[in-house]
Every structure is written in structure tokens, then in C-alpha cells.
Amino acid sequence: MSKGFWMSTLSCLIIIGLGSGGAYIIHRSAENQLAGQPLLAVQTSAKTVTPVAKTKPQKTRKEIIEDSQKRVVTIESGSGLGSGFLYNNEGDLLTNAHVVAGSAQVTVRTLNHKEYKGKVIGIGTDIDIAVVRVQELKKLDPLPVAERYKPEIGDEILALGSPLGLENTVTTGIISGLGRSFDIDSYTYSNLYQISAPITHGNSGGPLVNAETGEVLGINSAAATEESGIGFSIPISSILQQAREWSKTPMTKLPAIADGDEYGTDSGGAVGDERDIVAYFYQSLSNGDYVTAYSLLGSDWQSGISYENFRAGYLNTGYITLDHLSLEEQADGAMVRVEITAEERRKSGTVYQSYRMSYTVGYENGELKILHGKGKKIQ
Known part of the structure; x- marks a missing residue:
């Protein structure tokens, strides 16, 4: 070639x-063979019979x-x-x-x-x-x-x-x-x-x-x-x-990962950097935990959509997988970009649609929140 x-x-x-x-895979000639000893012949009144080594069925x-x-x-x-x-x-x-x-x-x-x-x-x-x-x-x-x-x-x-x-x-x-x-x-x-x-x-x-x-x-x-x-x-x-x-x-x-960032999640499972909250957001949606997902949004985002409407928007969405999760530090927080593939249940059947998403992540009242987001379909 x-x-x-x-x-x-x-x-x-x-x-x-x-x-x-x-x-380690251990091969045995017979299940009841003793280490270092031969199999013994069995005496009968008619003849001597040598037992056949058993093999484990495939x-x-x-x-x-x-x-x-x-x-x-x-x-x-x-x-x-x-x-x-x-x-x-x-x-x-x-x-x-x-x-x-x-x-x-x-x-x-x-x-x-x-x-x-x-x-x-x-x-x-x-x-x-x-x-x-x-x-x-x-x-x-x-x-x-x-x-x-x-x-x-x-x-x-x-x-x-x-x-x-x-x-x-x-x-x-x-x-x-x-x-x-x-x-x-x-x-x-x-x-x-x-x-x-x-x-x-x-x-x-x-x-x-x-x-x-x-x-x-x-x-x-x-x-x-x-x-x-x-x-x-x-x-x-x-x-x-x-x-x-x-x-x-x-x-x-x-060791530090390729882009120089250190590993962010500590032994207590706390959020280490802004990428983790975006991953947690999608994990919650995949698990059908819309309350947790909604709670991760900032107040400005929540003021624009009620919990009921937020939940309704994801009821026909199944599992969501993430790819190319990246972080760009900004003066007032960070920009997190990610490509997702969502399982979407439609009248015509289930499809897998990919999107390219961008999120502004920052602190609000001492807690890390997803402040704003936008995305587009990947054709």
C-alpha cells in the first residue's frame, strides 16, 4: 500500500x-491432577482403566x-x-x-x-x-x-x-x-x-x-x-x-495534560475548573436529573426560562456524549467549548444529532455557574 x-x-x-x-491463564491437563504427580490408574475386577483428562467445554x-x-x-x-x-x-x-x-x-x-x-x-x-x-x-x-x-x-x-x-x-x-x-x-x-x-x-x-x-x-x-x-x-x-x-x-x-492545565477534580469530588460543571450539566441531563441541570444555570439564564419549559425541552433527549471539551480563560470567567452528540427521539424514529456548543462559565454568589450558552448543529 x-x-x-x-x-x-x-x-x-x-x-x-x-x-x-x-x-494469568493457567492451563491444566485435568481438573483434579495434583501438581507434579501423574494421574493414577483405577483398578477394577475386570480391567485397568486409565481415566481420560477432562477438558473444559468451550x-x-x-x-x-x-x-x-x-x-x-x-x-x-x-x-x-x-x-x-x-x-x-x-x-x-x-x-x-x-x-x-x-x-x-x-x-x-x-x-x-x-x-x-x-x-x-x-x-x-x-x-x-x-x-x-x-x-x-x-x-x-x-x-x-x-x-x-x-x-x-x-x-x-x-x-x-x-x-x-x-x-x-x-x-x-x-x-x-x-x-x-x-x-x-x-x-x-x-x-x-x-x-x-x-x-x-x-x-x-x-x-x-x-x-x-x-x-x-x-x-x-x-x-x-x-x-x-x-x-x-x-x-x-x-x-x-x-x-x-x-x-x-x-x-x-x-502529570499535566496536553494544554498545560492541571487535573482539576480533587479527592472530595469538588468541581476543579469550568469544564467540569459543563460535563456535570450534560451528565445530569443524560440521567434525567433536570433539577440538578437547571440549578447549574446562572440567574440571568434562569430568568429567561422557567424550570418547566427547561425540562420540557429535554424530555425527548436521551443520552448525550461529549467530545473536544476545551477551556479558554477570560477576564470575568471562562469560555468552555464542547461538541456533543445527543440521542433525540422523534416521530420518525431515534436520531443522533451533533452540536457545537459554547458556554460562558463564571462565579455567581460564590458558586460556579453556567452563565450563558449558544450552539449550532453540526451537519
């Missing part, structure tokens, strides 16, 4: 953010999906929404760095819709991986990891995550290419798996799973374009050692 083709293709690459573990595709989904989570942070998965029995989740960038704490939601606070204990600045610890998930069985996997084009795979906020979604495909490398923003991606399973915003950090064994092969991290159907996954074998180092020795201070 020509260098020119890849250069033109890579110019369209996107990180699929706003929008994955390490268990899981069906459905069973692999069901087992995997229990260990995959949705992650919400100041950067938006992504995915992650349990990779050890310490309650540690693997995800992409761009999913949690700028947040010391994140919200983690499991398959049964329980929510927990997660602490970022390790994050890369040039490699797009991070580890989030959730104490309440400690001792749960992690996803098995294919540490010595040798990929071949045509291997069947499953991609799990929360694309566009649609939690517990599974897409299927194959490994369609090997050895892909490129740079996106501050991250360097090397020796990636190219996959045909459709992935998009919200899939970031989710696991790429072997459809035959249920083992994690990689972390889904980027897509060529929204329409291409080509995604890219970081091989789990290339980042597992770094993840384990963070789990063993968590970072005492997280």
Missing part, C-alpha cells in the same frame, strides 16, 4: 473518546459476550464518556488516557447500572493508556488476557464498550490489518491491530476480545473516520507491563 494512501488516510484519524486487563459466543460484559464499564470524566475493563483483582480498570485526561476522579458505571467513584492511579502522556482504581470492584474476577497472542489477519474479534453512550454494546468483526502506526494529538500509536468491527465515540478504552476464547487482545482506541468502519486497537501485550507498574505503585501526582 503506498505511503501516500496512508498519509491521506491518517489525516482523517480520530480518537474515539467521547464516545481495555491482566490475569464457551459459546453468547457466553463469551455475557461474561465479558460483566467486566466492562462505562467511564464518565471531564473529558466526556468512554469505556474500560477490569484487568486484575485489585479493582483496577484499563482504559485510554484520553478518556480520563484532566480528571483525578471519574464516575464508573457497571453492567447493572451501579455507579462508583474511580481514582486515576496511572496515565500516559505519550502512550494512550490509563489505569483507574475502584475499591468496590476489588476481588472481582477480571477479564482474561492473551499475553502471548500471535495475531493473524482474519482472526474473529468482539469490540465492547459504550459507543455514543449506548452502554453494553458489542460489535463483531475480524482483524483486518497489522502493524499500523501513527500519531494523534500528543499520543503515539505503534504496531496497532486494524479491525473491521465498527467503533466510534464512547468505545475508547473498551476491550478487543478474541471471539473464540474471550481473552482480551487489545484496547480499542481510534477510528479512521466515522464512516469508514475501520478501527484501531492497541495490543494488550504492549502496555500490560506499564499498567501493572501503575497498579503496584500508583502515581502520587498526575
Whole structure:
């Protein structure tokens, strides 16, 4: 394939953010075999019978999906929404760095819709991986990891995550290419798996799973374009050692993110900067908590619209995902810009509409508020 083709293709690459573990696999010849001892023959009056080593029945595709989904989570942070998965029995989740960038704490939601606070204990600045610890998930069985996997084009795979906020979604495909490398923003991606399973915003950090064994092969991290159907996954074998180092020795201070801002959310979960209140506003709308969302608006905005009319304007809106959340400091506050994708229920059916929004955020009576906002559709 020509260098020119890849250069033109890579110019369209996107990180699929706003929008994955390490268990040792032990192979046994028989379930009841003693370490270092042979299986014993059983004597009968007629003949000697040598028992046949039992093999664990292979899981069906459905069973692999069901087992995997229990260990995959949705992650919400100041950067938006992504995915992650349990990779050890310490309650540690693997995800992409761009999913949690700028947040010391994140919200983690499991398959049964329980929510927990997660602490970022390790994050890369040039490699797009991070580890989030959730104490309440400690001792749960992690996803098995294919540490010595040798990929071949045509291997069947499953991609799990929360694309566009649609939690517990599974897409299927194959490994369609090997050895892909490129740079996106501050991250360097090397020796990636190219996959045909459709992935998009919200899939970031989710696991790429072997459809035959249920083992994690990689972390889904980027897509060529929204329409291409080509995604890219970081091989789990290339980042597992770094993840384990963070789990063993968590970072005492997280590094500054790309634009130089420090991580804003402290251990108490307080709002760290103006981006967090905008992310919280949309999280509240997604959860149907219109009272909280309305309370985040400044008095001038509230004077122009009653709570009843505010609520009515969002009743047909489902989940909202965020992307490209940025901050521009101003003399009297800050300008927060964000691109959102909203699930909108219309008479013709459900559509996903994207918008580019700008908000003026500042303090009012000692509290941070969203003072004004405007936006337009992205065609």
C-alpha cells in the first residue's frame, strides 16, 4: 500500500473518546491432577482403566459476550464518556488516557447500572493508556488476557464498550490489518491491530476480545473516520507491563495534560475548573436529573426560562456524549467549548444529532455557574 494512501488516510484519524486487563491463564491437563504427580490408574475386577483428562467445554459466543460484559464499564470524566475493563483483582480498570485526561476522579458505571467513584492511579502522556482504581470492584474476577497472542489477519474479534453512550454494546468483526502506526494529538500509536468491527465515540478504552476464547487482545482506541468502519486497537501485550507498574505503585501526582492545565477534580469530588460543571450539566441531563441541570444555570439564564419549559425541552433527549471539551480563560470567567452528540427521539424514529456548543462559565454568589450558552448543529 503506498505511503501516500496512508498519509491521506491518517489525516482523517480520530480518537474515539467521547464516545481495555491482566490475569494469568493457567492451563491444566485435568481438573483434579495434583501438581507434579501423574494421574493414577483405577483398578477394577475386570480391567485397568486409565481415566481420560477432562477438558473444559468451550464457551459459546453468547457466553463469551455475557461474561465479558460483566467486566466492562462505562467511564464518565471531564473529558466526556468512554469505556474500560477490569484487568486484575485489585479493582483496577484499563482504559485510554484520553478518556480520563484532566480528571483525578471519574464516575464508573457497571453492567447493572451501579455507579462508583474511580481514582486515576496511572496515565500516559505519550502512550494512550490509563489505569483507574475502584475499591468496590476489588476481588472481582477480571477479564482474561492473551499475553502471548500471535495475531493473524482474519482472526474473529468482539469490540465492547459504550459507543455514543449506548452502554453494553458489542460489535463483531475480524482483524483486518497489522502493524499500523501513527500519531494523534500528543499520543503515539505503534504496531496497532486494524479491525473491521465498527467503533466510534464512547468505545475508547473498551476491550478487543478474541471471539473464540474471550481473552482480551487489545484496547480499542481510534477510528479512521466515522464512516469508514475501520478501527484501531492497541495490543494488550504492549502496555500490560506499564499498567501493572501503575497498579503496584500508583502515581502520587498526575502529570499535566496536553494544554498545560492541571487535573482539576480533587479527592472530595469538588468541581476543579469550568469544564467540569459543563460535563456535570450534560451528565445530569443524560440521567434525567433536570433539577440538578437547571440549578447549574446562572440567574440571568434562569430568568429567561422557567424550570418547566427547561425540562420540557429535554424530555425527548436521551443520552448525550461529549467530545473536544476545551477551556479558554477570560477576564470575568471562562469560555468552555464542547461538541456533543445527543440521542433525540422523534416521530420518525431515534436520531443522533451533533452540536457545537459554547458556554460562558463564571462565579455567581460564590458558586460556579453556567452563565450563558449558544450552539449550532453540526451537519
